[in-house]
Amino acid sequence: MAFFFTPQNTCLRLRNHRLLAGFHSSASVQGSQKPRSRLAKSLQPETNRGTLEVASFERSSPPHHGRAERKPVDPSVVSFRRLARRDAVLSETGKSTWNKESPRFNKEKPAQTNEVEKSEDRPEYRKEKNMDYDASAESEEFYNPPVLVTTGGSTEIAATLKGAPGRFNSPPLLPGFVTALKEMLGPDVRPTPIQSLSMKWLFDENPAFEYNQFLLASETGSGKSIAYLLPLLQNIKKAEEAAAAAGQAPKPSSRPLNPRGIILAPTHELSRQLSLFAKSLLHDVKLRVMCASRANTKTGKSKDVSASEMAAQFDNLMKGGDGEFSVSKDPHPVDVVVGTPMKIMEMIKGRGWDRKEIQEGEEVDPSSLRRGRDKMVGFGKWKSKPELGLENVEWVIVDEADVLLDPDFQEVTRSLLADISEARGHPVTLDPFPTSAAEKLPEDKEVEYPFNLVLTSATIPSSLARYLDAYHPRLIRLASPRLHHLPKTLQTEYVGWTGGNKNADIEKRVRKVWAEDALSVATSETPVTSLSKILVFCNKSSKVVELSAYLSEKGIKNVALTSAGEERRRGSNKHLDGFLRPIRSSSSSAPSRTPSPPATPVEPLAPGMLSDPSKDAHVMITTSLLSRGLDFDPSIKHVFIVDEPRNMIDFLHRAGRSGRAGQAGRVVIFGKTKGRGSDKARDVKQRVRALV
Numbered sequence: 001m002a003f004f005f006t007p008q009n010t011c012l013r014l015r016n017h018r019l020l021a022g023f024h025s026s027a028s029v030q031g032s033q034k035p036r037s038r039l040a041k042s043l044q045p046e047t048n049r050g051t052l053e054v055a056s057f058e059r060s061s062p063p064h065h066g067r068a069e070r071k072p073v074d075p076s077v078v079s080f081r082r083l084a085r086r087d088a089v090l091s092e093t094g095k096s097t098w099n100k101e102s103p104r105f106n107k108e109k110p111a112q113t114n115e116v117e118k119s120e121d122r123p124e125y126r127k128e129k130n131m132d133y134d135a136s137a138e139s140e141e142f143y144n145p146p147v148l149v150t151t152g153g154s155t156e157i158a159a160t161l162k163g164a165p166g167r168f169n170s171p172p173l174l175p176g177f178v179t180a181l182k183e184m185l186g187p188d189v190r191p192t193p194i195q196s197l198s199m200k201w202l203f204d205e206n207p208a209f210e211y212n213q214f215l216l217a218s219e220t221g222s223g224k225s226i227a228y229l230l231p232l233l234q235n236i237k238k239a240e241e242a243a244a245a246a247g248q249a250p251k252p253s254s255r256p257l258n259p260r261g262i263i264l265a266p267t268h269e270l271s272r273q274l275s276l277f278a279k280s281l282l283h284d285v286k287l288r289v290m291c292a293s294r295a296n297t298k299t300g301k302s303k304d305v306s307a308s309e310m311a312a313q314f315d316n317l318m319k320g321g322d323g324e325f326s327v328s329k330d331p332h333p334v335d336v337v338v339g340t341p342m343k344i345m346e347m348i349k350g351r352g353w354d355r356k357e358i359q360e361g362e363e364v365d366p367s368s369l370r371r372g373r374d375k376m377v378g379f380g381k382w383k384s385k386p387e388l389g390l391e392n393v394e395w396v397i398v399d400e401a402d403v404l405l406d407p408d409f410q411e412v413t414r415s416l417l418a419d420i421s422e423a424r425g426h427p428v429t430l431d432p433f434p435t436s437a438a439e440k441l442p443e444d445k446e447v448e449y450p451f452n453l454v455l456t457s458a459t460i461p462s463s464l465a466r467y468l469d470a471y472h473p474r475l476i477r478l479a480s481p482r483l484h485h486l487p488k489t490l491q492t493e494y495v496g497w498t499g500g501n502k503n504a505d506i507e508k509r510v511r512k513v514w515a516e517d518a519l520s521v522a523t524s525e526t527p528v529t530s531l532s533k534i535l536v537f538c539n540k541s542s543k544v545v546e547l548s549a550y551l552s553e554k555g556i557k558n559v560a561l562t563s564a565g566e567e568r569r570r571g572s573n574k575h576l577d578g579f580l581r582p583i584r585s586s587s588s589s590a591p592s593r594t595p596s597p598p599a600t601p602v603e604p605l606a607p608g609m610l611s612d613p614s615k616d617a618h619v620m621i622t623t624s625l626l627s628r629g630l631d632f633d634p635s636i637k638h639v640f641i642v643d644e645p646r647n648m649i650d651f652l653h654r655a656g657r658s659g660r661a662g663q664a665g666r667v668v669i670f671g672k673t674k675g676r677g678s679d680k681a682r683d684v685k686q687r688v689r690a691l692v
């Protein structure tokens with residue numbers, strides 16, 4: 001598979017696949033159709049398998065005839081493959097060899113300026129870096145990226161997306177979803193490009209629609225969750241109604257829970273946020289969504305629920321008691337389950353399924369025990385009964401597919417998919433996948449699952465691209481044109497270490513953010529109403545703890561979150577309160593988030609009335625743990641990257657926690673900008689520039 005991007009228009013090539021849409025809005029190559037232009041010929045697939053659709057757009061210049069003038073490569077345009085290859089180099093060696101090996105980049109050494117620190121106050125610098133820009137104007141591009149349409153307007157989105165819906169209308173959506181979307185996102189809400197594509201491809205209006213495999217790929221904060229939740233929930237609802245009309249009963253299962261949809265996510269935090277988000281779409285259309293981390297079981301109490309209380313309630317539910325759902329009569333007490341693959345495996349096989357049982361007195365080689373999971377356990381103490389039946393699963397969503405199918409995690413993800421296939425009567429073989437890029441890809445290993453599979457990701461690293469080529473050659477790939485770019489509304493800034501205490505440099509920049517906020521109250525036409533929140537990403541947990549202690553000592557209240565953090569065990573997202581975007585229920589009367597001018601001007605607050613960062617935490621410090629998928633509150637306007645990003649994939653996800661859904665944001669990258677060792681920071685800058 002290879003992808004080529006050009007500055008004015010996107011063109012993609014998918015070797016061995018059918019290219020469905022590509023280089024300009026009206027041109028597409030389909031199946032056995034004969035290509036006319038040289039470009040189309042080069043895109044002609046070798047076989048007619050697979051489908052690719054990219055949100056395409058009007059061509060701004062007439063097509064050329066004959067030999068074209070060779071244009072210099074635009075460094076701001078990155079292809080899937082180039083990014084993936086670069087990432088592979090970075091992650092395999094663990095350091096930035098990419099730049100040093102490339103004479104092209106060594107030639108263009110940027111002038112030695114002490115970035116931002118000194119020059120930020122100069123008006124020419126501010127203008128050149130577009131530092132005083134109005135983000136609200138940019139947010140329109142969230143719906144309507146310039147590459148998609150030339151003049152704006154939903155009808156043109158529809159035209160350029162070739163038949164894809166340009167509105168959330170009923171039909172194709174059930175009226176209940178349209179109401180929920182308008183309540184949640186404002187009356188003028190329009191689908192983002194990836195949502196338009198998903199509405200075109202993933203709705204079961206087509207009589208020939210059988211089990212399909214899809215990839216939804218678009219930049220961070222572009223609305224992929226709605227892009228898969230709407231078709232998932234609507235198709236399940238319609239299937240339920242059709243089965244009821246035909247008097248069909250669900251497949252029998254011995255387990256109490258028999259969902260028809262499963263959503264896999266890499267962390268508990270993301271699972272909880274996704275399940276709450278799905279529930280907020282289901283006020284009118286009634287379906288039951290359950291988070292496998294058990295954080296959403298109702299207790300009727302306002303206080304936090306302990307894990308044991310939740311477990312007791314859950315057990316009650318399993319026995320058909322008077323929990324949230326009635327198991328005994330209802331064949332589908334749960335329609336959709338959301339969880340991490342490990343947690344869902346636990347529900348399928350019973351708690352303790354992956355623990356090796358070691359008998360009293362048995363001699364064990366400690367090196368054979370896997371990371372503390374194998375314990376001396378007595379049967380019945382650790383093991384529990386399986387709860388989840390898989391016979392009725394029709395849809396599986398793999399969110400953040402590049403993580404869940406990466407060489408470290410794919411064993412459990414793929415065994416879960418294989419278990420579902422087996423339970424549905426179509427077992428699939430599970431071969432080990434070559435992890436090294438040098439190993440040959442297996443041939444004829446296409447997997448056909450007996451359910452719809454939707455993979456979503458904001459990045460396609462080389463390992464995922466290889467995996468998809470080998471096992472999912474017929475995958476329908478839906479991509480947005482800004483994939484592998486930073487969101488448009490996200491600005492970048494580089495800050496040089498002063499050479500002294502790095503923690504003090506970070507503190508200084510944090511205080512500067514708040515000073516700018518306070519200044520805006522007096523000077524700006526659009527003053528802030530509370531101080532910005534800041535998300536700081538470190539590479540190591542020890543650094544998180546150290547920085548947190550330093551800032552606390554300096555009177556900056558903060559939340560430090562590492563993978564081993566005690567707060568994570570609670571079974572709720574309470575520890576992220578104030579940082580995650582609150583999920584709006586239909587009864588909420590909060591104002592619309594759809595970008596539109598406010599009806600009445602917001603009354604500016606006096607500087608003293610802004611929130612107090614020494615009392616309420618305005619800073620969250622974490623590692624890449626929270627960089628995936630979580631929808632942070634728009635009050636997080638700054639993401640600080642204080643350690644050199646491990647690779648650009650990681651960088652895109654960290655930076656993408658701000659500047660979401662067309663909101664303004666800024667990613668501040670710290671590095672050594674002067675003297676020995678500053679080439680690393682220059683490397684990073686070059687690479688980040690390619691993503692902007």
Ligand SMILES: Nc1ncnc2c1ncn2[C@@H]1O[C@H](COP(=O)(O)OP(=O)(O)OP(=O)(O)O)[C@@H](O)[C@H]1O
Pocket residue numbers: 185189190191192195218219220221222223224225226457458581594628629630631656660661
């Ligand atoms: N059509 C829309 N109009 C306005 N806001 C939207 C729209 N679709 C989604 N959003 C909002 O955009 C935000 C980001 O959406 P979402 O979390 O689904 O992004 P994502 O593409 O999954 O990002 P990531 O790759 O980081 O997981 C959410 O708050 C969501 O409510």
